[in-house]
Amino acid sequence: MPIVPTPGHLLNMADAVLGPPLARGQGSDPAILCDDEIVTYAELDERANRAGNAFRSLGVDAGDRVLMMVVDQPVFFYAYFGLMKIGAVPCALNLRLSPADLAYTIADSGAAILLTDVDFLSVCETASAALDRLPQLILTNGEVRGRDSLPGLMMKASSKLESILRAPDAPGFWMYSSGTTGKPKGVVHAQRTVFAATDVLGKLMDVAPGDRVFCSSKLFFAFSLGHLMFGTLQLGATAVLYPGWPDATAVADVIARHRPTIVLSVPTFYRNMLRDGVASQSAFKDVRYYMSAGEKLPRSLFDRWMDATGRPVLDGIGATETCFLSISNCPDKMNPGTCGVPTPGTEVKLIGEDDAIVTEPLQPGVLWVKLASVANGYWNLDALTEAAFRDGWYCTNDMFTFDADGWYEYQGRADDMLKISGQWVSPAEIEEHVLKHPQVAEAAVVGIANEDGLVRLALFMVAPQVSDRSGFEKELQDSLVASLSIYKCPRRVYYVESMPLTATGKLQRYALRQLALNEDRV
Numbered sequence: 001m002p003i004v005p006t007p008g009h010l011l012n013m014a015d016a017v018l019g020p021p022l023a024r025g026q027g028s029d030p031a032i033l034c035d036d037e038i039v040t041y042a043e044l045d046e047r048a049n050r051a052g053n054a055f056r057s058l059g060v061d062a063g064d065r066v067l068m069m070v071v072d073q074p075v076f077f078y079a080y081f082g083l084m085k086i087g088a089v090p091c092a093l094n095l096r097l098s099p100a101d102l103a104y105t106i107a108d109s110g111a112a113i114l115l116t117d118v119d120f121l122s123v124c125e126t127a128s129a130a131l132d133r134l135p136q137l138i139l140t141n142g143e144v145r146g147r148d149s150l151p152g153l154m155m156k157a158s159s160k161l162e163s164i165l166r167a168p169d170a171p172g173f174w175m176y177s178s179g180t181t182g183k184p185k186g187v188v189h190a191q192r193t194v195f196a197a198t199d200v201l202g203k204l205m206d207v208a209p210g211d212r213v214f215c216s217s218k219l220f221f222a223f224s225l226g227h228l229m230f231g232t233l234q235l236g237a238t239a240v241l242y243p244g245w246p247d248a249t250a251v252a253d254v255i256a257r258h259r260p261t262i263v264l265s266v267p268t269f270y271r272n273m274l275r276d277g278v279a280s281q282s283a284f285k286d287v288r289y290y291m292s293a294g295e296k297l298p299r300s301l302f303d304r305w306m307d308a309t310g311r312p313v314l315d316g317i318g319a320t321e322t323c324f325l326s327i328s329n330c331p332d333k334m335n336p337g338t339c340g341v342p343t344p345g346t347e348v349k350l351i352g353e354d355d356a357i358v359t360e361p362l363q364p365g366v367l368w369v370k371l372a373s374v375a376n377g378y379w380n381l382d383a384l385t386e387a388a389f390r391d392g393w394y395c396t397n398d399m400f401t402f403d404a405d406g407w408y409e410y411q412g413r414a415d416d417m418l419k420i421s422g423q424w425v426s427p428a429e430i431e432e433h434v435l436k437h438p439q440v441a442e443a444a445v446v447g448i449a450n451e452d453g454l455v456r457l458a459l460f461m462v463a464p465q466v467s468d469r470s471g472f473e474k475e476l477q478d479s480l481v482a483s484l485s486i487y488k489c490p491r492r493v494y495y496v497e498s499m500p501l502t503a504t505g506k507l508q509r510y511a512l513r514q515l516a517l518n519e520d521r522v
Helices: 013-023 041-057 074-085 099-109 118-129 150-156 191-196 199-204 222-234 248-258 267-275 299-309 382-388 427-434 469-483 509-521
Strands: 030-034 037-040 065-069 089-092 113-116 136-139 171-178 184-190 212-215 238-241 262-265 289-292 313-317 347-351 365-370 393-402 408-413 418-420 423-425 442-449 455-462 492-495
Touching (some): 013 074, 037 074, 065 074, 065 118, 074 089, 074 238, 113 118, 191 222, 222 262, 382 393, 427 455, 427 469
Parallel strands (some): 030 238, 212 238, 212 262
Antiparallel strands (some): 347 365, 442 455
């Protein structure tokens, strides 16, 4: 039986998640639903033990990092919790990483093992070929000559495993987030993160045994990992998984089939489900709560969702560095169009231009948050860690205001980073690739809201020698797709004779955004 730890004592994060439902006698209750497969809590714990022993047979020790490119399926949970049980550090990666970003991540993390589905084997092999030190590739499915498979190793492994107990501040898991230079940066989360796992789903949304939680975002996102895996299971509810890359129809099918009581998604999917007409299906009206994160939910989208389903969407904001939402609307306290109020267990403060705490309503400041799940810092990035993490606080680099009633409003980034479809994007990285084209003299990337209020990438170029714009743009787009992850590739292109600059020669990105708005109205 897993040990259920308390704050301040040695713990094992996997046991801190699985221990409470098992201690309540929920061993035969469903922990995971995935297509036709049902995995109980007892089966999940046993298979995590087998996975932990399997990784030990590969030489994985406490503190070792293991990277994962695994779709949302039960084996993801087996591997993740198995690694945690032996004190190793799992790190789930974006399934759409380019080979270059993957190679950088492998080298930066120092991981000796990369666990992957067979569908990503080609990308993993391409990334590994660029490295001096090759990681061991272990498959989650399929049979490839010369490659071990985790399921095969688990079949030979013992179902008994004594978990490694570690200090609350010891590393528990990593996530990779885009850095300000465009390079991924390792976010080191501690074991104590688990003590914030139930705040949003439990204290805000009353999730309990018998509930079913589905998240359209994949498990490598903090939103899904924290709330769907850690929070849902610790509360004894059932996590509903969809292995494929979802679209509106797929999400609707999952909701109709598994009847989740809680649905977590992002504004893009809420918009797409309305656009495709699936949100009006009866199953959507049976969901108790919807929640949104990743980017701001426009008020117009909230209203349209209410009209279609009769259920509100609770908008919130979190970060890879906090794992869980730090500000959110609540079922009993809701103000559509705002990000909400601090979540249970969260402290917030706004720091103004004078480095003083903002105390007056409607005055902008940079949002700092403090909660149990704030990460330890960034791997091998001491200067960035020192700037962003102080005394348990994390600087989000997001500008906010609050009104007289305490509602927090997002005002944009304090730097040039953009969040596109829930993922951070560096304009500088995209601009660097565009400028490699010999016909491009200058390039700038900005975020522009589309008709639904969602921010999307727009590329501005000074390219006076281009005559065939259609052919040029296809060539440029093919080059970007080959070099960058797909969400970093702008779909909207604008040509300008010169870039708008300040008197000191700095780019005026706001002027480009206005230029796009004016041109789109024509």
